[in-house]
Amino acid sequence: MKNWLPFSTTIFFFYVVVYLGICTKLTHSLTPDGLSLLSLKSAVDQMSDVGLAFSNWNENDTTPCGWSGISCMNITGLSDPRVVGIAIAGRNLRGYIPSELGTLVYLRRLNLHSNNFYGSIPSQLFNATSLHSIFLYGNNLSGSIPPSICNLPRLQNLDLSNNSFSGPIPKALKNCKQLQRLILARNKFSGKIPAGIWTALENLLQLDLSANDLNGSIPEDISELGSLSGTLNLSFNHLSGQIPKSLGNLPVTLSFDLKNNNLSGEIPQTGSFTNQGPTAFLNNPLLCGFPLQKTCRNSEQGSSQSPNSAPSAENNTRKGLSPGLIILISVADAAGVALAGLVIVYIYWKRKDNSNGCSCTGKTKLGGTQKSDLCFFCACANGFKNEESELEEPAEKAQKGGEGGGELVAIDKGFTFELDELLRASAYVLGKSGFGIVYKVVLGNGIPVAVRRLGEGGDQQRYKEFVAEVQAIGRVKHPNVVRLRAYYWAPDEKLLISDFISNGNLTSVLRGRSGQASTSLSWSTRLKIGKGAARGLAYLHECSPRKFVHGDIKPSNILIDNEFQSHISDFGLNRLISITGDNPSSSGGFMGGALPYLKTVQTERANNYKAPEARAPGSRPTQKWDVYSFGVVLLELLTGKSPELSPTTSTSLEVPDLVRWVRKGFEEEKPLSDMVDPVLLQEVHAKKEVLAVFHVALACTEADPEIRPRMKTVSENLERVGT
Known part of the structure; x- marks a missing residue:
């Protein structure tokens, strides 16, 4: 009895200590969001670069908000911050996407692109109903797109390109009514492009179904996508039949990419089709008509028959002509010749009076005012020869x-x-x-x-x-x-x-003579510079006699006058240097x-304004090189950061890859204030305009040159900003 009391007391205190320890551990245990994220770490092969990607993912933490690649936000009514973003891209991770990520009910952005994830997308992922952006491109994912994907009511961006997805494109996509970007390029999707779904996607800005195994005809209702911008890309498939004329109702600034299909018939000549170049329709053997160098067979037959039939009809008519009718015809011919002479004289004096330029409207000449600057496309279309x-x-x-x-x-x-x-x-x-x-x-x-x-x-x-x-x-x-x-x-x-x-080049205007950042350039001035440079470059591409490719667009080749108008310089010099x-x-x-x-x-330092394909030895300059370079110049105007700074230079403006840095910022939905030049933050009214120009610049700097817009389209899009 004497020994029992001390022993029982020891047992009692032991249980108290254990209980308190358990309670303490429960109080400081990892949040449910953190436990769900650990499933992603477990799903990745240990042979991958797990240590680098998950170096600070510690299960003993109370919250995952400090983990690399994880973004959190305080939600009204909840005591703990919740996970809203996962961004672990380009880490060479090999593994599968765990279904537990679907329990992250406040997750908005899932960004796992450019890894080696395999398997299918778990349908449970779409239980995370706050998701609005899914970036899984550049992996080894396979299977089909789960029809339940549109259980995500806020889905805006879906990029599954460069994977091994197969099966048909689901008709259930018509329920993704908020969708803005649908990019399914470079997969193994097959079957027909579904009809009857595109009318519902009225917010769609980008559609890319290229490099798949799609067949059948192009649905008529794609013409209902009135918000499309950039490029409608259906290239490198097995599409057949005629191109719907209704596609001409799409925005005139839209570029088509329909090459490498089995399309047939005549290319429509209405609406947005009139702005397309021949590259949009290449490698469709049965396709004919402008802008291809292949006339349609019906036109050829018509033109070949008319010369044969016309003489016989003319001979039959002449047999029955009376002398009086012959005299009347002769008088009419003489009057026609006289009228033509008057017209020629009038045109001669009109051209002499308007020697400074070409009239687009009959009132405004090309070359005098800002308003006339916009006339160059009209002048080109009307055969302006300078x-x-x-x-x-x-x-x-x-x-x-x-x-x-x-x-x-x-x-x-x-x-x-x-x-x-x-x-x-x-x-x-x-x-x-x-x-x-x-x-x-x-x-x-x-x-x-x-x-x-x-x-x-x-x-x-x-x-x-x-x-x-x-x-x-x-x-x-x-x-x-x-x-x-x-x-x-x-x-x-x-x-x-x-x-x-008189005012130097854009480099000196942006950085000053000493190389330091300038604080004097307002947003309206930067926008004016960008618009002017776009107009000049678009003219060189579209309307100049030689259809020039500049090949070296950068701020030092954009000169600025005292009124902050831009002037493209140094075009055509490569050829002259080679001649001398x-x-x-x-x-x-x-x-x-x-x-x-x-x-x-x-x-000058190494030219980081060059397009990726321009850096390959022996490559020949193209207009799409210029588009990319101009996009980098726009980004420099927007961010105030130079991509040409030496990596050894100690400066807050240093950005090793400006394009990649901006793209990452948009993918992770960073605040605009994190990317834009701080000088511009004072002009709060310009936020929408700045965002619009960012989108133009990102379109210009697409890695695939075929996706980049033409400079004409770029210029037209910029002209709409701020008007």
Whole structure:
């Protein structure tokens, strides 16, 4: 009895300690959201980079909100923050998607792209009814899309591209009424594109079903997707039948990509079809009509029959013609000739009166005002040729330069000066690059010009090529493109004389002369610069005589005047440099030392404005290169961050990959204030405009060049911002 009491007391205290320990552990245990997330860690192969992706995922934590890749938010009425985002992308993780993620009822964004997840999407995932963005592209997922996917009432973004999904595209997608982006490219989906679902998706902005095994015809009701922007991509499938004419009702700024299918018949010529290039329809053997170089058989038959039938009909008519009727026909013919002569005379004097540009409306000339700047597409469609006759006289005069010691040739008749005047003028070095040294030269009349020294090489044969190229550049006349005024060719010197743009280039305007960020550029000014550059580049692509590809769009090649208008410079120079055959920077002087080389200008850092495909050795420039580069320039205007800064530079503006950084920010739905230049945060009214330009820039910087819009579309989209 004496021993029992102490023993019982010991047992009692033991149970108290155990109970208190259990209660303490329960009080500090991981939240249910954390336990659900641990299922994802368990579902990943331990051979993957688990340590890097889940390094701080500790089951002893009370909350998962500090774990890498996890975003939380305080929910009204709940004591603990809840998980709203999972972003573990590009970590080379191999595993499956656990069904337990469906218990995260407040989860909004699931971003597991660019890993090696396999298996199917568990239908239980769609119990997480707050989900509005699912990014699973770039994995090895398979199976079909569960019909229950539209149990997610807020689903806006679904990107399952570059996987191995198969089966039909579910008709249940019509219940995803909030869907804005449906990207199912590069999978194994088969069957027909379902009809009867697209009318319900009135918020859809992007549709990409390319590179699958889809067959059948294109549904008519796709034409009901009035909110589509960018590119409607149905390429690399097995679609057949005619292209529905109703697709012409889609927005005129939309680009089509229907190549590599089995489509047949004539391409419709209405609405948005009139803005498409031939690449949109390539590799459809039975497709014909504009813009393809293949006329339709019915048209050929009609044209071949008419010459044969017309003479017989004409002969039959002539047999019965009376002398009086013949006289009447002759009088009518004479009157027609006279009328044609009057029209020709009228056009001649009209062109002379309007020598500064082309009229789009009958009232406004191309080249004078901001309003007329928008006319260039109209001018191009109406056959605007930039008055090529102006170049005939300089071309004849230039022949002398090839024969003798050299001669200055003015391309613009209204811009004349003598070579001696250029030699005597004051000169200042503006810069030096692979395209030669550029000087500012002030002429005797006080007008400044920019003179670019190209090099010393080139024989008589190369001289003719040089003149042809210079004439093509000289025909380009647009308010947002630097105007070439004259050129000089001699055996030991080649010069280009163009307008001097007074406010430097976009790099100096954005960063200042010292390289520091500028705080003076308002949103309206940046938008003006972006719009002007887009207009100039679109003109070079669509309307210039040579349909120029610039190949090196970056802020230093966008010049800014005192009114902050943009001017595209340095287009067409690659060809001229190859003709002269010299490295311009290796030459010792300028015109025999008349304009000495005053200082050394550092060459630009590595060009991070180039498109991904442009970085491959031996690749040839394309217009889609320019679109990508322009998109990076837009991002720089928006963020104030330069993609050209050296990784060793210590600065808060350093962004190793500006495009990737912005895309990640949008995928993770970071606040706009985290990405936009802090200077612009003061202009609260501009938030919608800034967001719209971000979307334009992201479309331009798509990795796939076929998805990028044309510069014409980019310019039109920017013009709508702020109006």
